[in-house]
Amino acid sequence: MARATQKDVAKAAGVSQATVSMVLSGGGASIPAETWARITKAAKDLGYVPNRFAQALKTSRSMTIACIVPDITNPFYPSLVRGIQTVADGVNYDVMTVNTDGTPERERHFLDWARQGRVDGVIGVFFTLRASDFTSLTEAGVPVVRIESSKKRGGDIPVDDLFVDSRAAARSVTQYLIDKGHRRIALVAGQGGPQPHRIEGYRAALAAAGLPDHVIIDSEFSEVGGTRAAETILGGDFKPSAIFASNDLMAIGVMQALRDRDIRIPEDIAVVGFDDISAAKLVTPTLTTVAQFQRQMGERAAQMLMDRLRGATSGAGVAVEMPFELIVRGSTGAEKR
DSSP states (O other), rough: OOOOHHHHHHHHSSHHHHHHHHTTTTTTTOOOOOEEEEEEHHHHHHOOOOOOHHHHHHHHHOOOEEEEEEETTTTHHHHHHHHHHHHHHHHHHHEEEEEEOHHHHHHHHHHHHHIIIIIIEEEEEEESOOGGGGGHHHHHHOOEEEEEHHHHHHHBEEEEEEEEEHHHHHHHHHHHHHTTTOOOOOOEEEEETTTTHHHHHHHHHHHHOOOOEEEEOSSSSSHHHHHHHHHHTTTTOOSSEEEEEESSHHHHHHHHHHHHHHOOOTTTTTEEOOOOOOGGGGGSSBBEEOOHHHHHHHHHHHHHHHHTTTTSOSSSBOOOEEEOOEEEOGGOSSSSO
């Protein structure tokens, strides 16, 4: 069977070959979304496989985008990457995922790597870099979408932000615990990333209620970090009735530390996490947490990047807020007295 060509795709979609070429190379900002969908469906149905080498020579594009994350082993990120991949697949882009460990050296290394023309655009979660650090990348024609944990407003630099307001989410979680009758609420967090915003929200809720705060910071946003932080709390003078962990992995580590001491969850100490990873529904008791809808977040970030690549968005950076939702499960249990 002969290999499908762009001419075949054009005939099946009822458009010109030039239109097919623009869509399959990621360009054509003026082409209606319905036409895009028709062309990509025709290409898929025909089994059209683009010649990436020829395409790169013709368009000066690699047809690859980078997804830069702090820790690919954290269950938060695979769903995010899956959402990015879904959108990229629809416009014939490949996704290359790299891991920074959240360090400034590795984050800067991958910005330099991206600037060398290896990718056409970047989507990333950056723990240490500011918008101005991306200037050399955007000046080289490589658009950037940052996934952020604090409120953003956009700016003069053409770097786009997709964010969940972690401060508001953490305040909502803490207020939920206060409303359940908890008066001694501890928080555990790892280093960097969303940590300061979640601590701010937690402290704001406690301050408004006239309650004390107790924060333990570990070096890792991990199960091990959560266990260490919980052991520090349990060995100290502050005796909490609830522990708020800054992500679900830490919350699972906290739960392990409590079980090791025969402390009942939630009867003795309630536990709340953040992220709603798949394991949150599998632990016993199931974990109350904050959902951030990672897959939808990845899809929206990829759409924003593609808008830049095809020229539908230009100029100053834009900021888009994504929702969060408190998911109440067994780890916070019944009303406290």
